[in-house]
Amino acid sequence: MTSSTEENDPWNPPYQCTHGPAKDLAEHTKLLKLVLSEKCALFEVSRATNTIVPDRTPESVKDALVGKLPRLVPILEKDSVRLFVKLFKHDSVGLAWGFVITPGTFNQMIMQNALRCAKVALQGKVGFRANPNYMNSHGYFPLHKAAEMFSADMIKLLFCYGASANLRTVGPEVIEGLLPLHVAVENACQHKFLEENLLPDKGNTDHVYRLIQLLCLPEMKIFLDTVRLIAERTDDLLAELWKYIKDGKLSETAVLLLAAQKKIRTVSYENGNIKTDGFSIISNLCTENVVAIDSEIAQNRARKKQQLKADKKLRRMALLLVIVICEAGEALDAYIRAHPEGPYAM
Structure with a gap:
């Protein structure tokens, strides 16, 4: 008997034979071939279109891919479809297994930003x-790698073929629970351009305006474009934004607010005759949180008060970010889009 877990496993989807019993040996042999063909077709579609976790690639196949990299990488660097197809035709060992291209192989295509080869794959x-x-075996999905590479074209290609922006990292080799959105936002905030030019005092109002000014410069355009693309397909976007605010991450908050402002404006909540958009929802959460912190400050000891006051300061800075981008975000976005991309360097 097959367990329910195995029945729901897209790597080995259940197969139900609809053919009647064979009358003789010849018909039985023919039926076996037909059943095998149907099973292969079922596995091929299921493994190529459903979410597969974890990586099922055997170690021997992964080792074979490592040996194939000296041939594969130069092809991907050129993004030559002809050479790519030729390699698969004559020697696919290590490149594919179990009816699908291995995630390790596909990861190489994304790393090299080989768009034409990726489309063929x-x-x-x-x-x-x-x-x-x-x-893949490292615990992340193709969209996570594309987000890390800030390849807007690769992200668009992946979305065209059904990539989900709502899959999270899993496993000991990664920070667990990361969405592609987190990768794009947090890597953008690690850009040396921001680190070198931001004011050190995060509690200062000038820090907020300086942060917005830096994000509007051409050097940051590619990062905002990447975040915007992924944010459009990310569920519960306000929850992710609110988590950044609660964690006191001003840069991450600013990047997500500015890049995803169009989607944030379309989020709505109706209460009677009052319709509230995403900016109002977040603004209200910030205000309510500041009031709650004030209440805690009145009830806690000095050491706890210092931390609460710091939290309150950051929450007020986040509220200022929300207000500024709510009011001026569309004009800022038009300004950003009107300028060519700046040099990309991490």
Whole structure:
């Protein structure tokens, strides 16, 4: 008997035979071939289109890919479809296994930003298909790597073939629970341009205006574009934004507010005749939180009060960010889009 877990496993989806019993040996042999063909077709589709966790690639196949990299990487650097197809045709060992292109192979395509080869892989034109929602052995998905690479074109391609922006990292080799959105936002905030030019005092109002000014410069355009693309497909965006605010992460809050402002404005909550957008919701949460902190300050000892006062200061700075981008965000976005991309360097 097959367990319910196995029945729901997209790597080994359940197969139900609809054929009647064979009358003789010849018919039985023919039926076996037909059943095997149907099973293979079922596995091929399921493994290429469903979310696959964890990586099912055997170690021997991963080792074979390592040996194939000296041939594969130069092809991907050129993004040569002809050479890529030729490599698969003559020697696919290490590149594909179990009816699909291995996540390790597809990860190499994203690392090299080989858009043409990636498209061919997603279409299955090399005899195997790449799955945009297949977790690799390191615990992340293709969209996480594309977000890390800030490749807007690769992100668009992955979305075209069904990549989900709501899959989280899992495993000992990664920070668990990260969405592609987190990767894009947090890597943007680690850009040396921001680190070198931001004011050190996060509690100062000037810090907020300086942060917005820096994010509007051409050097940050590619990062905002990446965050915008992923934010559009991310569920519960306000919850992710509110978490950054609660954690006192002003830079991350500013990046997400500025890049995802269009989606934030479309989030609505109706209470009677009152319709509230995402900016109002977040603004109200900030205000309510400041009031709650004030109440805690009145009830706590001096040491706890210092931390609460620091939290209150950060929450007020976040509220200022929300107000400024709510009022001026569309004009800032038009300004950002009107300028060419600046040099990309981390």
